[in-house]
Structures are given as structure tokens and as C-alpha cells.
Amino acid sequence: MLKEHKLLIDVGNTSIKSALYGPESVSIGLISRHSDVQELTTLITVAKSVYLSNVGKDEITSYIQDVCDTNDIPLFIAKTQSSAFGLINSYSIPSNMGVDRWLAMLACMQKSSSKTFLVVDVGTAMTIDAVKNGHHLGGWIVPGAALLKQSLFKNTHRVFSDNKNLSLTSFGNDTPRCVDNGCKAQILGTLLMADQEMKKNVDKFEIFLTGGDRNLFSSLNMQNIIEHENLVLEGLTLFVD
Missing domain, CATH: 3.30.420.40 (ATPase, nucleotide binding domain)
Known part of the structure; x- marks a missing residue:
């Protein structure tokens, strides 16, 4: 190097x-x-x-x-800012927002011609942020798939999983499939609800999908989904001089 x-x-x-x-x-x-x-x-x-x-x-x-x-x-x-590169943060205290979310949005600002989009990051946590015309509308933070399963195991006595990949959303006919398929359904449902919420604000927008578990959405037939593996790193490049 x-x-x-x-x-x-x-x-x-x-x-x-x-x-x-x-x-x-x-x-x-x-x-x-x-x-x-x-x-x-x-x-x-x-x-x-x-x-x-x-x-x-x-x-x-x-x-x-x-x-x-x-x-x-x-x-x-990198630190979360009140505004940068045309993006305006909705948080009254910007430092309360994880810098990874901020950098991912900054990266998407460079990719979206309308500056109107959702950023969905699916990892340990699942975060969703909505941007309209360069203004951050807000977002959601929910447990990712692994945390959902861990919460079930920690707080119940007879629920278990075989740790198979989350690949289906059909109704399970044994406990492991009920857990695996149900957790995937909850993750997918969060995105679908975010899509509906965004449609209250705008007619057309992109959904930028990132994170280690983004493959969970491969079964969705949504034309506006765009996968990007490294949005946080791409956001960091904006600060390179």
C-alpha cells in the first residue's frame, strides 16, 4: 500500500x-x-x-x-451534523443519531437525483431513515433478526430455533420454523410499513438497502429497492480531502 x-x-x-x-x-x-x-x-x-x-x-x-x-x-x-452536503438533519440534538445512519444518508444523497429516499440498514439493529428533498423526516430503530430471536429465547421457556437461515415467511409447522419465519416476516413487515409511511409524503422514492442481513429482502418484488453494501464507507469518502 x-x-x-x-x-x-x-x-x-x-x-x-x-x-x-x-x-x-x-x-x-x-x-x-x-x-x-x-x-x-x-x-x-x-x-x-x-x-x-x-x-x-x-x-x-x-x-x-x-x-x-x-x-x-x-x-x-466522523460525527453526526445538523446539516452537510445538502442534507438537513431532523434531530434537535444531532449527536443523538448514530453516525453510521448519518453517513449512509449522505452517501445516498449523492446517488438520488430527487434527494428523496429511504435508507434501510439491516444488521444487529434495523434502522430506517426517511429523506424528502434533502430533509430528514425521521426514522425507526428496531432489533435486527438475530436480536429478535435472542429476545424470544431469553424471555420464554419453550421457544427455540434450529438456527437455519431465514428464508421463508410461510406459517411454520414446528417451533424452529415459527421462530425463523416469524422473525423474517417481522423484518420484512417493518420495511413494508416504512414504504407505506413514506407514500404519505411522496409518490416516488428510492429505497437504499444496506447491512449484513440485506439478503433477507431478496424475495420482495419492489422495483425501487437498490442494494449498496458499503454506504457508511461511501459516506466517509465525502470528507476525504
């Missing part, structure tokens, strides 16, 4: 992703996934600068900051 490359880091609730972004890059390069922040050490030390989005533990930011300081490498830590 050459020293002129910038290192983009996206720290989520359960995963860490990084990517290189060069001076002539028009898109993000190879995405790397890491199980531990220490795996980033070598990448950081040979980068020209580092751009970080972190919704995970504060200790991860501290570690990255220490490595950058030790090696005299500039570190940009």
Missing part, C-alpha cells in the same frame, strides 16, 4: 470494515473485514490519513487514536 492512500474504517456494533481510498479513486477499493481492532494496526501505520466511523465501543476509537498519534498520522473522526 502506498503512503498517499487514505484508510477508511467503519466500526459497527459487531463488525469492523476497512477500505483504501487513493488520491485518484472514483470508488472504494477492496473491503477488508476484521474481528479485532488490533488487526488494523499495520494498515493504519502505512496510511497517509485515517477516516473513522464508530458506533461500537469507545475503546476502539481510543486504540485507533493512539496508533495514529504514535505514528503522526492525521485521524478524522
